[in-house]
Amino acid sequence: MEQMRKKYLSLLGPLLILLTTSHVQAYSIFGDEVENFLKEKVTFGGFIENTTGLAVGPGDRRHFNTANHFDMNRFTILPELNVKFRDDVKLFISWRFVKEPRYNMEARSRRRTVAPAPVEPLNNRFYDEDSFKPWELVWDIVPTDRLSLRLGRQFISWGESDGVRLLDVINPQDLTFSPPAAPNLFSLDETRIPLWGLKALYTVPPGSNTILEFFAMPGYDEAKKRVDDIVGSNDTADGLVKYGRWSSHPETRMPFGRMFTNGLPGRSTIIPSTFRVLPNAGDDWRLGGRILHTIGQLNFGLAYIYTYNPQASDMVFKLIGTSPGPGPTTIARLMLVNDRTSIYGAHFNYPVEVLKATLRGEVAFYPSKPYNISKFPGNAFRAGPDPKYPNGTVEKDTLRYVIGVDRSFFIPALHPDDPFRSFNFSFQLFQNIILDHEDGIHPFSTAEKIKKVSSILTLRVGTGYLGDTVLPDIFLGYDPDGYWTANPAVSYVPPWNEKIKLSLIGAIYGGHNKFKSFGFFDEKDSIFLKMRYQF
Amino acid sequence: MKLILKGHGSIHSRVAMYTLSLCLLLLLSFPLGTEAAEVDLKPGDTIGPQNWEKAKGMVGENFLNRIKAGHTIQIKSSKIYKPLKEYVDATEKYSAKVRLGPDGELLNYVAGQPFPNIDLKGPQVGQKLAWNFFWRWLGDDYKTGGAVKGGKIIRSAIEKDGSERRADLVSYYILPRTRYTLDPKPAIPGYEHIDYMQLRIDSYPRDAAGTTTLEIRYDDPKKADDLYIYIPSIRRIRRASTTQRCQTLAPSEFALDDINSFSGKITDFNYNFLGEKKVLANLSQEHLPFHRKQGDYLPLDEKWEVVDTYVLEITPKDPNYCYPKKVLHLNKMTFDTHWTLIWDKKGDYWKEQFGMFTPVKLTDGREAWSVGDVTIVNVQNGRSTIVTSTRAYNQGYPVSMFSLATLQRIMRGGSVE
Numbered sequence A: 001m002e003q004m005r006k007k008y009l010s011l012l013g014p015l016l017i018l019l020t021t022s023h024v025q026a027y028s029i030f031g032d033e034v035e036n037f038l039k040e041k042v043t044f045g046g047f048i049e050n051t052t053g054l055a056v057g058p059g060d061r062r063h064f065n066t067a068n069h070f071d072m073n074r075f076t077i078l079p080e081l082n083v084k085f086r087d088d089v090k091l092f093i094s095w096r097f098v099k100e101p102r103y104n105m106e107a108r109s110r111r112r113t114v115a116p117a118p119v120e121p122l123n124n125r126f127y128d129e130d131s132f133k134p135w136e137l138v139w140d141i142v143p144t145d146r147l148s149l150r151l152g153r154q155f156i157s158w159g160e161s162d163g164v165r166l167l168d169v170i171n172p173q174d175l176t177f178s179p180p181a182a183p184n185l186f187s188l189d190e191t192r193i194p195l196w197g198l199k200a201l202y203t204v205p206p207g208s209n210t211i212l213e214f215f216a217m218p219g220y221d222e223a224k225k226r227v228d229d230i231v232g233s234n235d236t237a238d239g240l241v242k243y244g245r246w247s248s249h250p251e252t253r254m255p256f257g258r259m260f261t262n263g264l265p266g267r268s269t270i271i272p273s274t275f276r277v278l279p280n281a282g283d284d285w286r287l288g289g290r291i292l293h294t295i296g297q298l299n300f301g302l303a304y305i306y307t308y309n310p311q312a313s314d315m316v317f318k319l320i321g322t323s324p325g326p327g328p329t330t331i332a333r334l335m336l337v338n339d340r341t342s343i344y345g346a347h348f349n350y351p352v353e354v355l356k357a358t359l360r361g362e363v364a365f366y367p368s369k370p371y372n373i374s375k376f377p378g379n380a381f382r383a384g385p386d387p388k389y390p391n392g393t394v395e396k397d398t399l400r401y402v403i404g405v406d407r408s409f410f411i412p413a414l415h416p417d418d419p420f421r422s423f424n425f426s427f428q429l430f431q432n433i434i435l436d437h438e439d440g441i442h443p444f445s446t447a448e449k450i451k452k453v454s455s456i457l458t459l460r461v462g463t464g465y466l467g468d469t470v471l472p473d474i475f476l477g478y479d480p481d482g483y484w485t486a487n488p489a490v491s492y493v494p495p496w497n498e499k500i501k502l503s504l505i506g507a508i509y510g511g512h513n514k515f516k517s518f519g520f521f522d523e524k525d526s527i528f529l530k531m532r533y534q535f
Numbered sequence B: 001m002k003l004i005l006k007g008h009g010s011i012h013s014r015v016a017m018y019t020l021s022l023c024l025l026l027l028l029s030f031p032l033g034t035e036a037a038e039v040d041l042k043p044g045d046t047i048g049p050q051n052w053e054k055a056k057g058m059v060g061e062n063f064l065n066r067i068k069a070g071h072t073i074q075i076k077s078s079k080i081y082k083p084l085k086e087y088v089d090a091t092e093k094y095s096a097k098v099r100l101g102p103d104g105e106l107l108n109y110v111a112g113q114p115f116p117n118i119d120l121k122g123p124q125v126g127q128k129l130a131w132n133f134f135w136r137w138l139g140d141d142y143k144t145g146g147a148v149k150g151g152k153i154i155r156s157a158i159e160k161d162g163s164e165r166r167a168d169l170v171s172y173y174i175l176p177r178t179r180y181t182l183d184p185k186p187a188i189p190g191y192e193h194i195d196y197m198q199l200r201i202d203s204y205p206r207d208a209a210g211t212t213t214l215e216i217r218y219d220d221p222k223k224a225d226d227l228y229i230y231i232p233s234i235r236r237i238r239r240a241s242t243t244q245r246c247q248t249l250a251p252s253e254f255a256l257d258d259i260n261s262f263s264g265k266i267t268d269f270n271y272n273f274l275g276e277k278k279v280l281a282n283l284s285q286e287h288l289p290f291h292r293k294q295g296d297y298l299p300l301d302e303k304w305e306v307v308d309t310y311v312l313e314i315t316p317k318d319p320n321y322c323y324p325k326k327v328l329h330l331n332k333m334t335f336d337t338h339w340t341l342i343w344d345k346k347g348d349y350w351k352e353q354f355g356m357f358t359p360v361k362l363t364d365g366r367e368a369w370s371v372g373d374v375t376i377v378n379v380q381n382g383r384s385t386i387v388t389s390t391r392a393y394n395q396g397y398p399v400s401m402f403s404l405a406t407l408q409r410i411m412r413g414g415s416v417e
Helices: A002-020 A022-030 A032-041 A058-063 A104-113 A254-259 A517-521 B012-028 B061-068 B085-097 B125-134 B404-408
Strands: A042-055 A070-086 A089-094 A097-099 A136-144 A147-154 A195-204 A210-217 A269-276 A286-295 A298-308 A316-324 A329-337 A340-352 A357-373 A393-409 A423-434 A453-462 A470-479 A483-492 A500-511 A526-534 B073-075 B141-144 B153-158 B164-174 B194-204 B212-218 B226-231 B236-240 B269-281 B303-316 B325-331 B337-343 B349-361 B367-378 B384-388 B391-393
Touching: A032 A042, A032 A070, A070 A526, A195 B404, A210 B404, A254 A269, A316 A357, A316 A393, A340 B236, A357 B236, A393 B236, A470 A517, A483 A517, A500 A517, B061 B349, B125 B269, B125 B303, B125 B325, B212 B404, B226 B404, B236 B404, B269 B325, B269 B337, B269 B349, B303 B337, B349 B391, B367 B391
Parallel strands: A269 A329, B073 B303
Antiparallel strands: A042 A070, A042 A526, A070 A089, A070 A097, A089 A136, A136 A147, A147 A195, A195 A210, A210 A286, A286 A298, A298 A340, A316 A329, A340 A357, A357 A393, A393 A423, A423 A453, A453 A470, A470 A483, A483 A500, A500 A526, B141 B164, B141 B391, B153 B164, B153 B384, B164 B194, B194 B212, B212 B226, B226 B236, B269 B303, B303 B325, B325 B337, B337 B349, B349 B367, B367 B384
């Protein structure tokens, strides 16, 4: 297997060279017809990128104690190809190849932080992507002016929010390699996982701008291990670590067994034996439809999505059973559940001329959404099992919404060379409302209660200096329960080469504890240097 | 006021002198030129530092300074375009009923030139010229960049130090309520309330590729434009406010309202007719894009011709608008703009824009004209932008192409055609 991978990688370079120079070589190899086809119908692009991350938080210095604190060294090559066979038939293919060289010292450090002993850390190649399976492969077919079909491995993104996913949950998100809530480091386009499927768009005549959209994704993709990595768990049942580098800290997740059971008589020490059931990403049907319409200045959509619970923080542990363990212990078998979910959604946008701003919003209703529930306080612990709910879960209708406003401002004093280069402000309020709320609902991994209404405020500000060669941008998130995140970035595009982009990015988290919201990542602060060359 | 004198050594030592000269020019040349003066220029003449006065008042002051500093231009005979028959027919058929409303809006307009016979001493001349400019012949649809080799708009952003960045894009434009050639005529049913729709797709560099905007201009003077943007990095459409139409579209020096010289909503501005004027322009650009020195915006071997124009001053009704005054020089026949001059809020000369034109063939073989290269120079920060954007007219684009569905199916580097 290793040999095969090396062979693939050694072929990659020559293949890329062939592709990038195909226009020149086509004449001699394939003749005029092919050359003309390549010139007129084929476009080639993509990028090469390196992202290097340095852990600066005290937690990672403690738990991840390599000498240099590098927590990311990610090389990505993403070639893209467009082929226009006919006006109504087009093909787009891209591949993504990723290599993350890791140091032995780092591997040893990871091994030391893993517990219990039989569990192995993520192997050093976990973040590598060297498959020739296309990252995206879409056939765009336009049978009529009003109907378009997209068939293949693709992304579908709905909604209006920025940095928060409410309806944008059709494709799962890979948070194994990317820190959470850091849109300035990896965009959604880089962290979503494409799925095979069909999307159809139909524009209703005449000029009403009504669009019907439907998608079906049958789940031909293999399940990707731990796509919802940020809250992590050791699946002790299979002995494999499911913690990625952005998982919450060990001390926040160890004693959770007592939240589900007091143990068998005389065996009050609980050993959680956790496992997850597939499907957990991309391996079974997802269906959905929406209608988009415009009335006056109001543009809105109504949507339904039949999918899997797509976000890490939405998962729950379900107590399946208990059995005697060694000595005075009880083994609690906990299954990490990724349930079927129906989402009823709506979104809108509306320009408010008086304010020179655009208002946008998005709402998602989850009927019978599962939560973990425990009794607070527990028997000698902060939380213990709730006798009303023997498997530790409860289902509650849940409403989520986000409302945002975007506005451009001129601040001439801060832009002396171009007073009308705008500052773009984007503010959002996100709320999660648990209807028929009960005391004791908590995240699956910690004993920190979730309130009936929880909120997050976000602010994003960006602008450009010196002819947009220097591009500062900051994304801020604040949870009124006392947690926050900051994701500042400044990019440099040299004025002499539009293909190069260098970015310095921070991902910083804080909170009054490490058991909820952005506080999970309180000690995961990192800075990154990202260098991209586009071709 | 800072001057741009590329290729000339000592800028600072001449600032004071030129500032004074420019103030005088400003007062004496463009704004106050009310009569088409006789000019002493004929084909074959050369204008350079030795006789720059011959171009005084006929080009933008920054361009004139470049001539003073050493740039030379040659004069050629004028290219005359014939107005297209179907446009003339529509003008004859519909113009008699066209009126101006109390807020300067256009009433009873169907197609063609709204005001073919303007009394230049009559009332609301400026407003009428503005509408003639807005409804100049632009075909039934067009692809900007469609007649450029490669089929794309080429945009070069040039820094003060001469470094350059390139971007490629295409722009599709449809005028659904003024159709002259393509069926249905004169309007596409269901779209009579829309003046135009524009779909703009970035294609290079890669990170920008796929960024697509859909802009819709409504005939209702009180209804703001719609602007939707598809952002590839989130694969989603976002609504943008169009009320900040004067913000810089960095890294270019254009604002949204500077596209096509002036693309503001006509009823949002006041217009003052300043007079007739002969200017130097180029209606038959020889090279697309024009030849130039790397890092400089000056066209090197293009010739210029004397063209009759109307001079139109535009001032915003909104006091918070980015700039208080813009002056267009409108070709008397085509109503396209040759020179566009912009002043900032302090009254300082800010931006200077000149557009060259080139003959293009329509699909039926007839000759029409299109903008070729457009250059905008920010004389204050020294940056400039050149856009090569020759149009391919009457391509027969389906109106459904200008919809949110299209925005959702753009792939990076792909096309919608």
